[in-house]
Amino acid sequence: MTKQMHTIEESTKVFKALADPIRLKIIGYLNQLDHEVSCGEVGQVMGISKTSGSYHFKILQEAGLITAHKIAREKYVALDRSTFDQYLTHFWQNL
Amino acid sequence: MTKQMHTIEESTKVFKALADPIRLKIIGYLNQLDHEVSCGEVGQVMGISKTSGSYHFKILQEAGLITAHKIAREKYVALDRSTFDQYLTHFWQNL
DNA sequence: AAAATAGTTCAAATGTTTTTGAACTATTTA
DNA sequence: TAAATAGTTCAAAAACATTTGAACTATTTT
Numbered sequence: 001m002t003k004q005m006h007t008i009e010e011s012t013k014v015f016k017a018l019a020d021p022i023r024l025k026i027i028g029y030l031n032q033l034d035h036e037v038s039c040g041e042v043g044q045v046m047g048i049s050k051t052s053g054s055y056h057f058k059i060l061q062e063a064g065l066i067t068a069h070k071i072a073r074e075k076y077v078a079l080d081r082s083t084f085d086q087y088l089t090h091f092w093q094n095l
Numbered sequence: 096m097t098k099q100m101h102t103i104e105e106s107t108k109v110f111k112a113l114a115d116p117i118r119l120k121i122i123g124y125l126n127q128l129d130h131e132v133s134c135g136e137v138g139q140v141m142g143i144s145k146t147s148g149s150y151h152f153k154i155l156q157e158a159g160l161i162t163a164h165k166i167a168r169e170k171y172v173a174l175d176r177s178t179f180d181q182y183l184t185h186f187w188q189n190l
Numbered sequence: 191a192a193a194a195t196a197g198t199t200c201a202a203a204t205g206t207t208t209t210t211g212a213a214c215t216a217t218t219t220a
Numbered sequence: 221t222a223a224a225t226a227g228t229t230c231a232a233a234a235a236c237a238t239t240t241g242a243a244c245t246a247t248t249t250t
Contacts, residue, residue, distance in 0.1 A: 019110035028190045073226045091183040095123045168196045168247045
């Protein structure tokens with residue numbers, strides 16, 4: 001609720017995470033589902049290797065764009081919409 | 096006014112343009128001024144070489160984030176807020 | 191006309207991101 | 221217990237982005 005200020009470094013990290021076609025497609029997929037899914041499922045749908053998937057999910061997670069938690073063998077991810085709101089929909093308020 | 100759909104490639108180009116600290120600072124500078132300024136002035140304020148400035152303005156322009164027009168020797172730039180609105184403030188509508 | 195100024199272009203160098211496959215950990219199934 | 225499955229890590233390779241300086245065009249000033 002309180003006004004958030006972001007450093008240039010934080011903003012750069014978020015926009016770098018968004019600046020890749022695979023990651024944008026992952027975001028689009030997670031958006032239309034709107035519930036948690038395993039990394040493996042997403043990777044299959046995207047047609048990428050598990051190593052590549054692991055790399056891209058790490059980038060998204062470190063930017064705060066997805067949340068993740070492990071259940072047994074599997075890692076489940078979902079969009080963190082608050083981060084999108086802060087950096088994208090409220091872009092001008094942060095600059 | 097009409098609903099705009101963007102390809103993954105177009106979105107990637109815009110987010111790549113935003114994914115750099117110098118370019119984010121340029122955007123912040125142009126935002127607070129809210130009138131056209133020459134590339135030279137912006138470059139000086141940012142403390143970058145004219146070659147580097149030329150490169151960054153090209154990236155921003157090709158992404159549609161700034162408009163530019165030449166008057167004699169000088170190139171004047173300003174933010175194109177409609178592009179920011181389409182890709183950032185209306186991010187979810189485009190996915 | 192010569193010198194200065196604003197910006198672009200080019201190629202080389204440097205730096206960063208992404209992909210790949212092999213080896214690994216942890217969990218589940220047979 | 222052995223084999224299969226989900227995901228991570230690592231280092232090397234490949235691909236891409238950025239910086240640099242020199243050479244260039246076009247305009248303005250002296």
